[in-house]
Amino acid sequence: MSIIDDFKLDGKVAIVTGAGRGIGQAVAVAYAEGGAKVLVNDLDANVAEETLALVRKAGSDGIIVAGNVMNKSDVENTVRAALDKLGGLDIMANIAGITRDGMLHKMPEETWDFIIDVNLKGTFFCCQAAMAAMRDLAKADGKVKKSRKIINTSSVAGIYGNKGQANYSAAKAGIIGMTKTVAIEGLMSNVQCNCVAPGWIDTRLTQKKDEGANIGIPDQDRQQTLMYMNFMGVRMGAPIDIARVVYFLSTSGSDYLTGMTINVSGGLKT
Ligand SMILES: NC(=O)c1ccc[n+]([C@@H]2O[C@H](COP(=O)([O-])OP(=O)(O)OC[C@H]3O[C@@H](n4cnc5c(N)ncnc54)[C@H](O)[C@@H]3O)[C@@H](O)[C@H]2O)c1
Numbered sequence: 420m421s422i423i424d425d426f427k428l429d430g431k432v433a434i435v436t437g438a439g440r441g442i443g444q445a446v447a448v449a450y451a452e453g454g455a456k457v458l459v460n461d462l463d464a465n466v467a468e469e470t471l472a473l474v475r476k477a478g479s480d481g482i483i484v485a486g487n488v489m490n491k492s493d494v495e496n497t498v499r500a501a502l503d504k505l506g507g508l509d510i511m512a513n514i515a516g517i518t519r520d521g522m523l524h525k526m527p528e529e530t531w532d533f534i535i536d537v538n539l540k541g542t543f544f545c546c547q548a549a550m551a552a553m554r555d556l557a558k559a560d561g562k563v564k565k566s567r568k569i570i571n572t573s574s575v576a577g578i579y580g581n582k583g584q585a586n587y588s589a590a591k592a593g594i595i596g597m598t599k600t601v602a603i604e605g606l607m608s609n610v611q612c613n614c615v616a617p618g619w620i621d622t623r624l625t626q627k628k629d630e631g632a633n634i635g636i637p638d639q640d641r642q643q644t645l646m647y648m649n650f651m652g653v654r655m656g657a658p659i660d661i662a663r664v665v666y667f668l669s670t671s672g673s674d675y676l677t678g679m680t681i682n683v684s685g686g687l688k689t
Pocket residue numbers: 436437438439440441442443460461462463466486487488489514515516517518537541572573574575616617618619620621622623624625
């Protein structure tokens with residue numbers, strides 16, 4: 420055994436939520452390249468098909484389970500499908516998330532609730548269902564328990580705040596606290612739970628917001644951020660920049676790391 424073996428995922432089963440686009444898609448492909456079978460979850464079954472095709476192209480296989488992380492029963496079905504159809508659950512990567520920005524003094528209550536429900540409650544349902552399954556699997560392992568992983572997705576907005584994101588920054592800060600508790604509760608079952616906090620990553624969440632659209636950044640704010648990043652010498656991240664860190668947190672190479680949030684922003688926030 421060399422240290423390189425600690426970073427392989429051969430024979431493992433991974434669930435990736437929000438795997439149809441952006442960071443989730445990059446994580447799913449990285450897992451496939453590492454040798455894991457991947458359950459591709461997304462709200463949108465069409466984009467999930469594209470990800471599964473990329474997983475197969477990377478030399479692995481998987482299944483699609485479309486579903487909404489806001490719905491407890493969808494999440495439970497997803498975990499059950501990994502156990503029944505892929506034969507286990509070693510890694511739960513909770514990537515699904517969304518923004519719906521607005522200044523605090525104008526933010527409708529529904530917008531607050533929606534963002535807390537998708538990002539925070541959705542991550543809670545995913546951690547809960549994964550932990551229940553992983554505890555059972557750990558009991559079945561007997562004395563020598565395999566390590567299993569839960570990875571959550573926060574944001575630098577959850578650590579430092581961000582204009583127009585009272586809802587999103589609250590949800591993402593909550594995920595950091597929840598990660599610590601999940602980590603503590605996972606100790607006896609050899610389940611490590613860690614979190615990534617991405618900075619500015621080139622996905623649809625950071626695209627220019629079109630007139631009337633819900634997702635994206637108003638052009639002026641976007642240009643200001645890009646100018647600041649350019650001034651500071653920080654490039655905009657790509658989904659693979661986050662996927663590499665999520666991948667590390669999914670391998671045995673990170674077995675002695677739990678409850679941590681890793682800020683992955685290329686230096687935008689340190
Ligand atoms: N892009 C960034 O700069 C950035 C920065 C910090 C954190 N993040 C976080 O990274 C994660 C991934 O974001 P992204 O930038 O790749 O966005 P994205 O919109 O490109 O991809 C997110 C995917 O999640 C899916 N999704 C959304 N709501 C869902 C739900 N309720 N149930 C299941 N699937 C759902 C979407 O259909 C989409 O395919 C999110 O949690 C986001 O908050 C992104």
